[in-house]
Amino acid sequence: VxxxxxxxxxxxxxxxxxxxxxxxxxxxxxxxxxxxxxxxxxxxxxxxxxxxxxxxxxxxxxxxxxxxxxxxxxxxxxxxxxxxxxxxxxxxxxATRDEVADERDAVSVNDYLGNGEKILVVDDEERQREIACEILTKLGYTAKAVSSGEEAVEYLKEQSVDLLVLDMIMPKGINGRKTYERIIKIHPGQKAIIASGFSETADVKKAQRLGAGKYIKKPYTMEKIGFAVKEELEK
CATH class of the missing domain: 3.30.565.10 (Histidine kinase-like ATPase, C-terminal domain)
Incomplete structure (x- = not known):
């Protein structure tokens, strides 16, 4: 190569x-x-x-x-x-020949720290679940992960969480939009942010019309997921 x-x-x-x-x-x-x-x-x-x-x-x-x-x-x-x-x-x-603008002032991690809120990560890729949970735990949240939309629905029949981090594309079962549709029947108004490695799709927009919040593009970073979670929780 x-x-x-x-x-x-x-x-x-x-x-x-x-x-x-x-x-x-x-x-x-x-x-x-x-x-x-x-x-x-x-x-x-x-x-x-x-x-x-x-x-x-x-x-x-x-x-x-x-x-x-x-x-x-x-x-x-x-x-x-x-x-x-x-x-x-x-x-x-x-390509561009424009000068690079001055970088914004560094953002403090304190601006998007959590306070023990419960967050459920729904993602079919094990490594992505691990990364998301590790970041969220470091930010002060209580994070749990499941590997499919079906598993998320079953979990939320017995439990409640403050926020979902919802993968949109999960080929082995129901996708993120269908998962969210089922969850809001159990917990109306459930807060969620959407994550995907792809560009924003029609399913993302449909989920947002149903009440889901910000869309973030993978890979996860502490600042990206931290701000999205904080913003959604404060709504």
Whole structure:
């Protein structure tokens, strides 16, 4: 695998896997010398959960979709070149010559500390549950995690929490929006924030119309999740 970067100016649109508009870009290229990607697979490689690997052993089908969404969030493009001699992914990020603005004053962790409030993390990925709970515990919250929407619903039939941290995409069961729909039937007005590794989707907006709060994009950071939780709890 070879990774390289370059600055590139396109004086006319680039016609490739995705049309890249004219302009100035920083290009990150990741290439290999493998056997290439078939035409059928090439059309679907950025679809969530599409993978040729064995699920649970070598891949989840989420790697390239996360890359796609990240590049899109930065206003960029992806071009893919493939042949029997290998494949190259070219990530085009818009470049700017504007000066970087002064960074804002450092935010104190005291601005988003908790006070023992109960928070339920609902996420199908074990590592993400661990990270979220570790951060929330350090911030002074009482955190518990479950691995599916169904498990969250069953838990909340007997328990109550101050806030949910709700993963939106959970392919092995009901997704975040359906989970929230069931939970508010048990606990009307249940406070929640939504987390996802993807861009904001229609399901996110539907959940917010039902009463869910802020959407945050993974990966979790202490400041990101801390402010979102604090803001929602104070509503």
């Amino acid at each position: 070879t990774i390289s970067t370059m600055n590139r100016y396109l004086d006319e649109p680039l016609k490739g896997y995705e049309d890249v508009r004219r302009g100035e870009y920083t290009v990150l290229t990741v290439s290999d010398d493998g056997s290439g990607i078939s035409a059928n697979d090439l059309e679907r490689i950025f679809e969530p959960f599409y993978t040729k690997k064995v699920m649970g052993r070598s891949g989840t089908g989420l790697g390239l979709p996360v890359v796609w969404n990240t590049v899109q969030d930065h206003g960029g493009y992806i071009n893919v070149k493939t042949s029997k001699k290998g494949t190259a992914f070219e990530l085009y990020f818009p």
